[in-house]
Amino acid sequence: MNKIHVIYGEDPCCMTVKLLNETAPLKGLDKNISIGIKPNLVCPSNASEGAVTHPEIVEGIIRYLKEQGFYRIKIMEGSWIGEDDTQTAFDVCGYRYLSEKYDVPLIDLKQDQFTSCSYEGYRINVCNEVLNTDYLINVPLIKGHCQTKMTCALKNMKGIIPDSEKRRFHTIGLHKPIAVLNKLVKQHLIIADAICPDPYFEEGGRPHRMNMIALGYDPVLMDVFASEILGYQKEDIPYLMMAGEMGIGSFGPYEKSEYDVQNKIVDIIDQPKEKYLHLIDESGACSACYSNLVSALKRLDEEGLTERIIENICIGQDYRDYPGEAGVGNCTIACMKNVPGCPPEQDEIYIFIKDLIRGSLD
Ligand code: SF4
Structure with a gap:
């Protein structure tokens, strides 16, 4: 469980299938379980701009799952607050096409009902579709964020709560609610997109070609790995520290297994200081x-x-x-x-x- 599997290359779909074949994360599980895939579709844009998960990675996951005999698969997302509704993001980001090609439903979590969940008296509303999922595959980007410095496995879970709750998260400090949300909802598998993420800004615009995908099981460990790639230390990211201290996962050290290393082009990204x-x-x-x-x-x-x-x-x-x-x-x-x-x-x-x-x- 302390392993991060990393593959390098230029074909996200094939890279994902290869990673899954190498690691076999769902081995032995009942084929009847419901599987939810949660990408990051923060805004309607092309994945080449560095803000949203490449649909080719989700395609690789679907192909692998179907080959293994799993059939209750759905893609779930609730994009961010504002006019950028999830349906538009599904269209623009290439997920509508994927849904029709593989007959996999798209679930707009903004339209879902929710349930109030509690951890040590701390209440958070979580979308029912997520609570009714047996196996959650989180497919975040390893990407910069203008308020929290970075976003990856832990923060991508903010898409599984209603908009009213997203607003409330910002009034109560963002970091602790992100950590608590991860205490309430377990992600079983993480496949992180670092093909060409924007290392500075969650909305994209300055993609940085990295040609990398990482697979792991522990969101804290994955975020430690992601923070290092982005040029930070885990101590720079308060929600990551809180999640580790709550026992959601381990700070490591992690063991890295690399595939196709001949295609590797980036180690660590330099973070510039925005002067405004x-x-x-x-x-x-x-x-x-x-x-x-x-x-x-x-x-x-x-x-x-x-x-x-x-x-x-x-x-x-x-x-x-x-x-x-x-x-x-x-x-x-x-x-x-x-x-x-x-x-x-x-x-x-x-x-x-x-x-x-x-x-x-x-
Ligand atoms: S900060 Fe205030 S004005 Fe801006 S989106 Fe949130 S609630 Fe709306």
Whole structure:
């Protein structure tokens, strides 16, 4: 169980099938069990942009499962808060095609009912479809995240809760609820996509070619491995430390089995410091909102404009009723200047900040 199996190459489907054949993770299990595959479809985009799980990896999983005689297979996801609904993500990310080709249902967890689950008095609503699954295969990316630094096995589970709960996670600090959610719902197998993930940002846009897929069973161990690949230490990621301390998995050391090493192209990624992040006053912001603000600032930075921003920009649910100078999203409506929306679009934020800059020059 302390093994991470890593394969390198350029054909995600064949690489996945080979990893599964080498490790045989479902050996001996009843063929009648229900199997849920949970990719990361955070937003509707092509996997080549570095934000979403390659459908070819999920295709490899389905092909392997069917060859082994498993037939109760479903793909489940609830994409992030905002207009990027899961159905659009299924279409754009190539999962509708996969569903029709292999006759595997797509479950939109945003439409699902939920059950309140509790761990030591800490309550979290979890989608019923997930609770009714016998074997959960988590297929995250090894990817950067603008608020938590990274996301992989543990954080990808945020897609199995309703939107109202996702918002609440951000008001209560994100890290502890992510850890508790993993205490409540067990993932049995993790197949992590590091073909070309964005190492800096969950919404993609700066994919980094790595040509790698990793397989493991322990989400804490997988996240320790992922944090190292992304140039962090486990101590940099609070939810990872909390999950380990709660006994969800092991901090390692792990034993790495590598396949097709001749195709390996990356060891560890250097994390640059974004020089405009100090302009954001964030507390309790949802990922979609925060990420749209960071994307807008990135565009302004590329135009050489961020140095002209004089107001700090408030964002997040803890800023409700706070009379700051400038705020992003409905939560900061009490600020003197505000761009409304829940979340506002990246373009709206970009125009809003440009107006702030112009106002400060008048
Ligand atoms: S305005 Fe932004 S931070 Fe506030 S609830 Fe909406 S998405 Fe979340």
